Amino acid sequence: MKLIYTDSLVVGAGLAGLRVAIASKERGLDTLVLSLIPAKRSHSAAAQGGMQASLGNTVKGMGDDEDVHFQDTVKGSDWGCDQDVARMFAHCAPKAVRELANWGVPWSRVSAGPRQVIVNAQKVTLQEAQQAHGLINARDFGGTKKWRTCYTADGTGHSLLYAMDNKAIAMDIPVHERIEALALIHDGKRCHGVIARCLITGELRAYVAKSTTIATGGYGRIYEVSTNAIICEGIGQALALETGVAKLGNMEAVQFHPTAIVPVGILTTEGCRGDGGLLRDKDGYRFMPDYEPDKKELASRDVVSRRMTEHIRKGKGIDSPYGAHLWLDITLLGRKHIETNLREVQEICENFLGIDPAKDWIPVRPTQHYSMGGIRTNATGESPQLKGLFSVGEAACWDMHGFNRLGGNSLAETVVGGMIIGKYVADFCENNSLEIDTQLVEQFMQQVQSEIDVLIEGDGIESAFTLKHEMQRIMMDYVGIFRNGPELDKAVAELKVLLERSRKLGLKCKKRHANPELVEALRVKRMLKVALTVACGAAARTESRGAHAREDFPQRNDRDWLNRTLASWPDPDALEPVLNYEALDVMKMELPPGYRGYGINNAIAHPDTAKREQQITEILAELGDDADRYQRQRAIMPFELPESLQPNNERLSDTLTSPSANALGEKS
Amino acid sequence: MSQGRQLSFNIFRYDPQEPDDKPKMIRYQLTETPGMTVFIALNKLREEQDTSLQFDFVCRAGICGSCAMVINGFPTLACRTLTAKYPKGDITLMPLPGFELIGDLSVNTGKFMRELAERLKLWLHPKANDSDVHRLEDPMDPVEAARLYELERCVECGVCVSACATKQMRDTFVGAVGMMKIARFEMDSRDARTAEDFYHVIGNQDGVFGCMTLLGCQDNCPKDLPHMQQIAYLRRKMAMTLI
Numbered sequence: 085m086k087l088i089y090t091d092s093l094v095v096g097a098g099l100a101g102l103r104v105a106i107a108s109k110e111r112g113l114d115t116l117v118l119s120l121i122p123a124k125r126s127h128s129a130a131a132q133g134g135m136q137a138s139l140g141n142t143v144k145g146m147g148d149d150e151d152v153h154f155q156d157t158v159k160g161s162d163w164g165c166d167q168d169v170a171r172m173f174a175h176c177a178p179k180a181v182r183e184l185a186n187w188g189v190p191w192s193r194v195s196a197g198p199r200q201v202i203v204n205a206q207k208v209t210l211q212e213a214q215q216a217h218g219l220i221n222a223r224d225f226g227g228t229k230k231w232r233t234c235y236t237a238d239g240t241g242h243s244l245l246y247a248m249d250n251k252a253i254a255m256d257i258p259v260h261e262r263i264e265a266l267a268l269i270h271d272g273k274r275c276h277g278v279i280a281r282c283l284i285t286g287e288l289r290a291y292v293a294k295s296t297t298i299a300t301g302g303y304g305r306i307y308e309v310s311t312n313a314i315i316c317e318g319i320g321q322a323l324a325l326e327t328g329v330a331k332l333g334n335m336e337a338v339q340f341h342p343t344a345i346v347p348v349g350i351l352t353t354e355g356c357r358g359d360g361g362l363l364r365d366k367d368g369y370r371f372m373p374d375y376e377p378d379k380k381e382l383a384s385r386d387v388v389s390r391r392m393t394e395h396i397r398k399g400k401g402i403d404s405p406y407g408a409h410l411w412l413d414i415t416l417l418g419r420k421h422i423e424t425n426l427r428e429v430q431e432i433c434e435n436f437l438g439i440d441p442a443k444d445w446i447p448v449r450p451t452q453h454y455s456m457g458g459i460r461t462n463a464t465g466e467s468p469q470l471k472g473l474f475s476v477g478e479a480a481c482w483d484m485h486g487f488n489r490l491g492g493n494s495l496a497e498t499v500v501g502g503m504i505i506g507k508y509v510a511d512f513c514e515n516n517s518l519e520i521d522t523q524l525v526e527q528f529m530q531q532v533q534s535e536i537d538v539l540i541e542g543d544g545i546e547s548a549f550t551l552k553h554e555m556q557r558i559m560m561d562y563v564g565i566f567r568n569g570p571e572l573d574k575a576v577a578e579l580k581v582l583l584e585r586s587r588k589l590g591l592k593c594k595k596r597h598a599n600p601e602l603v604e605a606l607r608v609k610r611m612l613k614v615a616l617t618v619a620c621g622a623a624a625r626t627e628s629r630g631a632h633a634r635e636d637f638p639q640r641n642d643r644d645w646l647n648r649t650l651a652s653w654p655d656p657d658a659l660e661p662v663l664n665y666e667a668l669d670v671m672k673m674e675l676p677p678g679y680r681g682y683g684i685n686n687a688i689a690h691p692d693t694a695k696r697e698q699q700i701t702e703i704l705a706e707l708g709d710d711a712d713r714y715q716r717q718r719a720i721m722p723f724e725l726p727e728s729l730q731p732n733n734e735r736l737s738d739t740l741t742s743p744s745a746n747a748l749g750e751k752s
Numbered sequence: 753m754s755q756g757r758q759l760s761f762n763i764f765r766y767d768p769q770e771p772d773d774k775p776k777m778i779r780y781q782l783t784e785t786p787g788m789t790v791f792i793a794l795n796k797l798r799e800e801q802d803t804s805l806q807f808d809f810v811c812r813a814g815i816c817g818s819c820a821m822v823i824n825g826f827p828t829l830a831c832r833t834l835t836a837k838y839p840k841g842d843i844t845l846m847p848l849p850g851f852e853l854i855g856d857l858s859v860n861t862g863k864f865m866r867e868l869a870e871r872l873k874l875w876l877h878p879k880a881n882d883s884d885v886h887r888l889e890d891p892m893d894p895v896e897a898a899r900l901y902e903l904e905r906c907v908e909c910g911v912c913v914s915a916c917a918t919k920q921m922r923d924t925f926v927g928a929v930g931m932m933k934i935a936r937f938e939m940d941s942r943d944a945r946t947a948e949d950f951y952h953v954i955g956n957q958d959g960v961f962g963c964m965t966l967l968g969c970q971d972n973c974p975k976d977l978p979h980m981q982q983i984a985y986l987r988r989k990m991a992m993t994l995i
Contacts, residue, residue: 122908124908125862127816129811130811130813183885186942187876191892192897193893194894217891218894219889239901239904253874261863313810313811314810348787348789432814436787436789436834549803592804593803595767598767598769598855600805601803731886733886734886
């Protein structure tokens with residue numbers, strides 16, 4: 085049996101995983117990263133538009149701070165997020181941006197003086213402050229009060245991932261590439277590492293570690309059309325699920341991005357609309373202002389996706405062999421802007437559509453994009469059920485996104501979450517010893533070995549490819565943007581049949597080393613369990629919240645559903661997960677549930693909401709007018725952070741002589 | 753939709769881990785569908801005709817650089833190559849030369865790039881180590897930032913390496929990818945290294961003075977990076993250190 089020991093084991097070499105690895109290595113811990121692919125090819129690289137951090141350097145970001153970012157994030161989540169975590173995140177986001185500048189990211193910078201931008205289809209000239217010259221710039225994104233999204237053209241994820249991986253290389257952190265984790269080694273209480281398979285040689289290895297951090301991204305590929313890379317198959321979530329102990333949170337919370345190209349589902353960034361792009365229908369009509377007069381194209385993603393779907397259902401879509409779509413129009417931004425700030429979008433349009441986005445409209449439709457759900461962790465990133473198991477980034481339900489994630493907050497979560505959780509992982513490794521129970525390791529090794537033996541030598545007849553396509557179709561048809569009881573029940577029933585069939589998988593290619601069919605078979609069994617947690621969670625949640633929109637229960641129901649879905653799979657032979665719920669405590673919230681600002685306000689209130697609002701008013705009154713915003717925040721909802729991340733963030737507005745946005749602001 | 757035309761794929765097959773296997777070309781027929789890319793075609797072939805077929809895709813959007821291969825004689829990204837580009841419908845696929853072959857169309861570019869990064873120290877060497885993340889960041893010239901991003905768009909796909917005649921003859925040659933990255937850090941005002949430091953790494957036959965300027969890199973780079981300009985820039989810069 086091949087055994088490899090380390091202190092801090094990280095599964096997944098995207099931004100979140102690498103950041104945790106760097107944090108471990110900084111503390112002198114032995115650190116090892118496993119990855120399906122070379123680190124720089126991770127899906128983090130595909131993030132285009134940018135990451136949110138309340139630096140407030142640009143004139144349209146003036147007045148921004150942690151408080152505003154926190155409020156946008158909570159509202160965006162439709163009050164489904166963990167507010168402590170949203171606070172931790174908003175506080176550290178500026179630090180992460182600045183850290184990445186030190187590691188080499190060429191963030192787009194502010195140029196002092198006038199600059200022309202497009203706001204609400206009008207040319208507007210902004211006047212940037214002299215003191216802001218050369219500081220990190222920001223663009224507008226959906227669902228945010230300020231221009232807060234820091235960027236490098238539309239290749240932000242690429243720049244960040246390259247800087248992060250370069251840092252990891254500089255620190256001599258080993259990344260074992262083309263290795264797939266297939267089981268977590270655990271004793272029901274503590275996680276001890278993973279059993280993994282080399283995708284080249286087929287060798288099984290046990291990686292035994294003090295801490296195991298799952299940073300494998302989302303589960304978008306359980307859907308037929310997704311913007312996600314093809315490796316985002318939810319295997320990390322499945323690993324946790326298959327322990328029977330660790331729980332997944334809010335798996336039904338799945339985001340659909342408004343603007344992926346048709347038919348292949350490749351993303352065009354929200355930056356297109358942030359920079360002034362418009363959505364048009366088959367008549368060339370700009371329809372979003374009719375639905376959302378206030379935020380228009382820059383409403384929150386879940387809202388725009390639903391409005392687009394509604395509009396298509398009214399017959400306003402453009403017919404194509406792949407179904408109806410709408411147009412994204414960025415022609416008004418001008419060629420120069422597109423060729424500098426939307427370069428990747430331009431390339432995608434040229435290569436996959438054969439069009440020039442400076443002249444032609446882009447065919448788009450809402451497409452599966454992001455997994456808010458994931459491995460449930462507490463605020464330190466650790467599984468509450470399985471000690472030593474951590475999760476970070478899209479793989480996790482740390483829970484800063486609740487039921488809808490804001491654009492620019494996912495890239496931010498990877499590096500900010502990695503920064504914070506990395507420190508807690510390192511603490512854990514320093515405070516715990518390596519426990520090696522070779523018998524336990526062997527037991528898991530044999531389990532995986534026999535799973536492979538059965539696939540290769542057994543008499544199964546089912547095709548992994550067929551089962552996967554069927555699963556993806558079910559998720560598309562019945563667990564999409566708009567959901568309803570009968571369809572969700574159908575999805576659950578059909579997925580159960582597929583899960584049963586997956587126990588009879590057979591392979592045509594019998595190789596034990598590099599064997600793509602074996603890889604597919606090992607994954608599809610796991611993906612089906614993940615798909616079932618999504619479908620079952622969605623069927624059970626009889627309300628609409630964020631991206632979970634039930635046609636049969638259109639109201640957000642705080643009275644009965646202000647909680648987080650938890651899914652576990654204690655019986656390996658069962659055909660569905662066990663669901664239970666974790667209540668969100670209104671009496672501890674800094675921002676009690678309220679109106680999000682879209683459509684009609686029809687939420688069913690939680691009985692504690694009024695009580696908590698009253699309490700907050702009293703707390704603030706007691707503090708008096710002299711208290712600064714930090715004191716006020718602490719009095720309402722104190723939150724914890726590692727000491728080194730606690731200092732306040734300095735901003736240009738702290739020193740700028742005339743910080744008011746009006747003084748410097750827009751001249752139309 | 754009307755029935756698409758028949759495509760004929762001629763694909764390199766070899767599994768170096770099978771003791772008796774020998775490299776060979778195998779033909780596969782496939783019906784073309786609208787908007788079909790080599791990514792779509794290869795997955796269809798694997799699912800429907802030969803489940804052992806090896807190839808690498810990750811983003812399938814031309815962003816991650818995983819899927820470079822030689823298509824009808826030219827190295828390029830397979831994910832964004834439309835089959836419609838080939839009027840005869842004959843498509844020959846070969847693995848990228850210059851890299852360790854894993855099997856069929858899959859090569860180990862990741863290992864190559866990591867070793868290159870370690871050898872050339874391809875990361876920012878900051879001037880000051882005491883940058884405080886809680887304080888206002890150091891300003892940077894907006895024009896410089898934009899220029900750095902342009903050079904940083906390299907996706908390490910390996911196309912430039914496979915298209916390089918110098919690399920074919922000199923295994924230790926750093927290739928356009930290595931030089932592009934060196935140029936990127938050389939131009940970064942935050943990097944503490946001087947031209948002399950870089951001279952030690954690429955001021956030789958393995959670096960700028962080995963390049964024969966055949967510019968296969970520039971011709972084939974899927975990101976249209978200005979390799980010619982950067983190699984010339986570095987060569988001049990390195991020569992200046994000798995004066």
